[in-house]
Amino acid sequence: MDIQITQILFQAINFSVVLGALTFLLYKPVLKMFDERSQKIAEGQKAAEAAVTEKNELEQTRKKMENDLKKERATVLKEAQDEAKEKAQEILAQARKEAKAEKSKLLDSWDTEKAALLKEAKQDMADAVMAVSAKVIGKSLDVKAQQKLIDSELETILKNL
Amino acid sequence: MKPMLKVTVTSAVELTSSQAKKIVDAMEKKYTENTIELKQVVDHSVIAGVKITVGSQEIDATAYSKLEKLHVQLKQSL
Numbered sequence: 001m002d003i004q005i006t007q008i009l010f011q012a013i014n015f016s017v018v019l020g021a022l023t024f025l026l027y028k029p030v031l032k033m034f035d036e037r038s039q040k041i042a043e044g045q046k047a048a049e050a051a052v053t054e055k056n057e058l059e060q061t062r063k064k065m066e067n068d069l070k071k072e073r074a075t076v077l078k079e080a081q082d083e084a085k086e087k088a089q090e091i092l093a094q095a096r097k098e099a100k101a102e103k104s105k106l107l108d109s110w111d112t113e114k115a116a117l118l119k120e121a122k123q124d125m126a127d128a129v130m131a132v133s134a135k136v137i138g139k140s141l142d143v144k145a146q147q148k149l150i151d152s153e154l155e156t157i158l159k160n161l
Numbered sequence: 162m163k164p165m166l167k168v169t170v171t172s173a174v175e176l177t178s179s180q181a182k183k184i185v186d187a188m189e190k191k192y193t194e195n196t197i198e199l200k201q202v203v204d205h206s207v208i209a210g211v212k213i214t215v216g217s218q219e220i221d222a223t224a225y226s227k228l229e230k231l232h233v234q235l236k237q238s239l
Contacts, residue, residue, distance in 0.1 A: 134228055
């Protein structure tokens, strides 16, 4: 076997040309493509991270707003309850006051009525006593007694005439 | 002729003649310018005693008037 230097040289040059062509036509574009792809992936990852961060921030804001709302709701509810309690106590106190006044009014009115009834009863009694006395006196006096009484009264009347 | 003066006597029973005469005599003694006309009225509501009315003047000595006075005093004291 003979080693032909020209052949080797020719092959070497051939190889170099192919290598150069491949580097220029294939290697660099492919590398460029890989770089672009890596860049896109990195950008995509960055955007995803930013989105996750934003989402977390929004979630935190939402939770904070929810807590604030809960607190506010609790405050409003407590205020309303306190107000209602106060109002109920006011109404109760007013009702008690009115009931007391009404009771006092009724008692006074009862006392007045009682006094009036008592007075009426006593006057009725006086009338009854008068009527009974008149009947008893009338019935107990016979004609003789009546005449005697008339004589007695006439003596007084005619003496003072 | 003397003018007539009416004297009304109210009692629970009729007056006796002596009682009537007593009244007339007393009235004639008092009202000398008048002739006395006696009118007797029997009214059981006076209960007892006598009431003499001469014109507008009235002398009430009936049991009824005494009871009535007592009645008024009793009512006033209540």
